[in-house]
Amino acid sequence: MPGDGARAVVSGRVATQAVDRAITAEQVAFAAKDEGNTAAGWAALAANEYSFLGKAALETLPGGVLIHDGKLDAARLEAARSTLGNVTARLARAYGVMPADAWAVVASVSSAVRSTYHGDVTAGRMMSLRFNDAPPKDPTAAIRQVRWFVSHEVTHWWDTGVLRTDMDRPWIHEGHADWMAGLLMLDAGQTDTATWRADMDTALNNCQFARRDRPAATLPSGFNRDDDPYACGHVTWLLAQSQRPR
Structure with missing residues (x-):
C-alpha cells in the first residue's frame, strides 16, 4: 500500500x-x-x-x-x-x-x-x-553506453515478452538483445560501421574463449561460469543473419 x-x-x-x-x-x-x-x-x-x-x-x-x-x-x-x-x-x-x-x-x-x-x-x-x-x-562514451544499454533492455520486451523464448537458454534472448541493440544504433546513426564491426569482433573472440569447441547443445541450462551467453548469442544471431536470402 x-x-x-x-x-x-x-x-x-x-x-x-x-x-x-x-x-x-x-x-x-x-x-x-x-x-x-x-x-x-x-x-x-x-x-x-x-x-x-x-x-x-x-x-x-x-x-x-x-x-x-x-x-x-x-x-x-x-x-x-x-x-x-x-x-x-x-x-x-x-x-x-x-x-x-x-x-x-x-x-x-x-x-x-x-x-x-x-x-x-x-x-x-x-x-x-x-x-x-x-x-x-567520458561523457560522449557514457551516452553511447546508455543508448546501447536501454536498446538491449527494451528488446527484451519483445524477445521474452511479445515473442517467447527458452528462458533456460539465455544466449538466445541475451544474444538477440545485443544484436538488435547494435543494429538499432547503427541504423539510427548513433554508432558507425567500424565500431559495430569492432563490437562483433569482440563478441566472436569472447565466445571462442568461453566455449572453445563445445557445441551449444552440450552446455548446461541457465547462466553458468563456463559460458558467455551475451557474446555467443550475439555470434549466433550474426550467423543466422548471414543465412538469410539476399
Whole structure:
C-alpha cells in the first residue's frame, strides 16, 4: 500500500491506492515443489516480477512511464528517455506488435552497482535500469553506453515478452538483445560501421574463449561460469543473419 504522496507501480500500471495480487493455490503448490529451480517456478508466484513503491519523479511517456530518483545526470537521463521512445516505436514497426498493456521503467543510481550499469526486465513489463554513482569519465562514451544499454533492455520486451523464448537458454534472448541493440544504433546513426564491426569482433573472440569447441547443445541450462551467453548469442544471431536470402 503506497503511503502519503507515494505510488505503487505493478505490471506497468501506476496506483496511489492499495494493490491486491491474487495467487491461486495451484500456483503456490507448483512453486513450492519447484523450489525456484526453474523460471516457471519463480513465475508461478510472480517472484520474478519487479514492483515499485515510492515517491520518485514519474514521467508519462507514450506507452508507459519513466520513474527516476533524481540522481542520474541530465544527459544520461535524456539518453535513456529518448532511447525508450525511439526503440519502442522502431521495434513495434519491425515486429508489427507492441507489448501488451502499459510498461514502467525505473532508473536509479547506486554505489552498489559495480559496473557502469545493470538492467533487468521482468514479467509485467517492468524494467529496472541501475547506474553506478561515479561521474562518467567520458561523457560522449557514457551516452553511447546508455543508448546501447536501454536498446538491449527494451528488446527484451519483445524477445521474452511479445515473442517467447527458452528462458533456460539465455544466449538466445541475451544474444538477440545485443544484436538488435547494435543494429538499432547503427541504423539510427548513433554508432558507425567500424565500431559495430569492432563490437562483433569482440563478441566472436569472447565466445571462442568461453566455449572453445563445445557445441551449444552440450552446455548446461541457465547462466553458468563456463559460458558467455551475451557474446555467443550475439555470434549466433550474426550467423543466422548471414543465412538469410539476399
